Amino acid sequence: MTRIALLLASALTLSACQTVAGGTATAPATSPVLATADAADPHSFARPLEARVIHVDLDLAFDFAAKAVTGTATLDIDRQPTAREIVLDSDGYQVSAVTDAATGAPLAFAYGAEQAALGRPLTIQLGAGTRKIRIAYSARDAEALQWLTPEQTAGKRQPFLFSQGQAILNRSWIPTQDSPGIRQTWSAKVTVPVALTAVMSGLRSDEVTVGTGGTRTYRFHMDKPVAPYLIAIAVGDLKFQPLGSRTGVWAEPATLPAAARELEDTEKMVETAERLFGPYRWGRYDMIVLPPSFPFGGMENPTLTFLTPTFIAGDKSLVSLIAHELAHSWSGNLATNATWADFWLNEGTTTYATSRIVEAVYGKRVADQQIALGIDSLDGELKNLPTADTRLAIDLRGRSPDDGLTDIAYEKGAAFLRMIEANVGRERFDPFLRKWFDDHAFQPVTSAQFLAAVRRDLVRGDAALEQKLQLDRWVYQPGLPTNAVPANAQAFAEVDAAVRAHAAGTLPTAAWARWTTDERLRFLNRLPREQSRARLDALDRAFGLDRVGNMEVKYAWLSLAVANRYDPAIPSLEAFLATQGRRKFVRPLYLALNKDASWGRPIARRAYPVARPIYHPLVTGELDKLFGR
Known part of the structure; x- marks a missing residue:
């Protein structure tokens, strides 16, 4: 393994108002904390304590015939005075030149050795005063991008493109430090064929320009620091339908009417989630229904959830998927696992939050049934997975981060939170969870931090409660502890x-x-x-x-x-x-x-x-x- 730096649990300090390409981006200040071993990311080559990316500005053209992306990525850098290089993650994109964005001076760069599942490190030499670098590059057949022919879409009229960055696939088309703990603001100018519409997981500018070569250019920005896997794009024959004052859905015209009917409760869900978890901090909550090749049920990209059309049942019976992706606006996007070993902090917390939203919108019976189905899935995972992989804090060193994509993270994580709630009561647990999101807004988090918060804000030195909760047993040991809350026996009695x-x-x-x-x-x-x-x-x-x-x-x-x-x-x-x-x-x-x-x-x-x-x-x-x- 190449050198992996310890990553700050809240990363390096961001100023409350940092200057970035294209303007001033407001970013919440974070307080520096000591680097901790559990925040070291074995799935990134980056050395963020020496030099790290704080903003990415993309200027890209998408060529559907060649299935290629070409253009530049301009990176703002926070560096130690002694740092002489910055290390990025790469997996397939080809760099043609790197320059100091302020002076235009060329900067030397070199790829390191390929490592299974990780790609290669890209090391760039920095000038004494370099704070911004511009990378000219191209990416062909990038693993994060799926290019579809018209025949593979719902409308059969135009080609389609979408990205899926989680866990570490964005390093195949974006030169940056691809670690969930290295949060970055970003902006983008993307040029696509004139017949297509581009959308991204950030706010779109009204400035859209039509080029002379049959192209159209869109501009986007995200002024909140996000984990880099949450930078996402989709391009296709897309139309938009509003659902509420801050919600709406994009889809192909053939899919849009059915999608909008299925999603008509979205605004109500956002309002419910805010009552439970605090203000929604991302501006808009829009969704896009992708072609059926999308590999997941949903992906919680900020401001634009990506959805599979398989959730469209005609009776809203599968819209708990929307509640889940919406809940990620707090658990996963606001407070993000610092490394993939703590994936449960994203998904377990979100699965718990989903049931709370579903209960508030559709009733306790529906929520109890979905919890029971989740426990059934968890029982199956506990029987089939290797014992070591049934821990919440999973050891993924030397493995693909996708190995942690199991119902342990989702359902055991949710069961852990339900157990805490059952023992301390909702009147205490709800304010705790809201405070967790407030305290760690726009920051990476670890299991150790979560347990410390539980002990500080809920246990408060109560030895009997500490013993009853079995906190370390839940997070660091395999299997399901004996104090797990069983499913409601009456949920599926009939x-x-x-x-x-x-x-x-x-x-x-x-x-x-x-x-x-x-x-x-x-x-x-x-x-x-x-x-x-x-x-x-x-x-x-x-x-x-x-x-x-x-x-x-x-x-x-x-x-x-x-x-x-x-x-x-x-x-x-x-x-x-x-x-x-x-x-x-x-x-x-x-x-x-x-x-x-x-x-x-x-x-x-x-x-x-x-x-x-x-x-x-x-x-x-x-x-x-x-x-x-």
């Missing part, structure tokens, strides 16, 4: 009774018609994995599972079908794999198929080449290895 009745041959046909999506998921997921052909035939006839449009229910059905080699579901399975690229769905199905050498593997090997073109590199990178590509 559904669980129907599961038991199914064993005797009874199907809940009448109940199914009025059940919610969560109840249908509980039923399908609780059925024994071994089912006869006759039983599966009966399920499909009774509930139309092979034709269901709800993608979560469809996935639950196909998982059961694959587990039982159910031939009638094969056409539906292959269509499902070929028409959406959500990692949560496609990865487990391919893995399950591949384990069955005689029945499933031929299906997988037939389906994957057909479906692969719509999958994001984040998905194909893993599946290519599975299929030996």
Whole structure:
């Protein structure tokens, strides 16, 4: 491993008003703290205690024919007087020149050795007074960017481009220090084909210019320091529909009406979240519904949440996804894990916050059911993951940060917070959580900091409460502690009774018609994995599972079908794999198929080449290895 500097838990001090390219960006001041070992980022080559990026200014042109990005990145630098170089992260972009942005003097640069999953360090020599550097570069087929043909979009009229930077993919198209603890403000000027619209995870300027070569140029800025993985872009045939005074949705014209109907409660969710967690600090909360190849349910890019179209069920039954991405505006975007080892601070806190928003907007019964589904998922992870990976603070040294993308971070993290709430009461826990976000706004955070805050603000020296909470056991030890709060036993009482009745041959046909999506998921997921052909035939006839449009229910059905080699579901399975690229769905199905050498593997090997073109590199990178590509 190359030299990795200890990273400040709140990074180096930012001034309350720092001058950046294109104007003055207001950035909350942070107080310096001692560097701590748990804030060292093993997934970055940067040495931020010597020199670090504080602002990124992009001037880029996007070439859809070449699938390439070209232009410049101008970086403002905070450096120690003795620093003679700055180290950036890179993974594929090619630098043609580096200059001192103030004087134009060329600066020497060199790439270091390639390291698996990390890319290469880019070391730039600094002049005695260099505070701003300009990097001319290009990026072709960058791993963070997915370029889609018109045929791969909903409208079939124009090509499409979107980025997915989490965890460390933005280093494939943006020269910067790609670590969540090195927060940066940013601005961008992006030039795209004139027929397309560009949006980014920052506020868009009204200044839009049309070039003489069939191009259009947009300008964006983010004046709050963010983790670099949150810089995001999408370009395509996009239209906008407002949903409220500060909320709205972008989508392709063919998708926009259905998306807007599904998202009509968004403004209400923002207001609810503010009552729970404090003011929304990002200005607007807009969303974009991407083509179905987007690899996640959602991505919490500030001011512009990226969404999969698979959440559009027609009945708002999957909009807890919106509550989740909105909650990231506090947990993840406002207070961000300093390293990926503490990913639970982003996702566990957000999963807990999601249930609180859902409870306030849709009622306690809905929230209790979703918590119970989450506990079911957690139980599965605890059984299947290596024991060491069931800790909240996971050791990811020498591994991809994506190895921590499991329900341990999401569901065990949420269970941890529910346990604290249950023991101290909401009247104390709610102010604590709000204070946590206020105290660490626009700062990176660590598990140690969170535990220290709990002990300072909630435990307050109470030895009995300290013992009861088992704080260190939750964060640093594997498994689920004994004081976890169980799911509400009544949340799915009727559904669980129907599961038991199914064993005797009874199907809940009448109940199914009025059940919610969560109840249908509980039923399908609780059925024994071994089912006869006759039983599966009966399920499909009774509930139309092979034709269901709800993608979560469809996935639950196909998982059961694959587990039982159910031939009638094969056409539906292959269509499902070929028409959406959500990692949560496609990865487990391919893995399950591949384990069955005689029945499933031929299906997988037939389906994957057909479906692969719509999958994001984040998905194909893993599946290519599975299929030996």
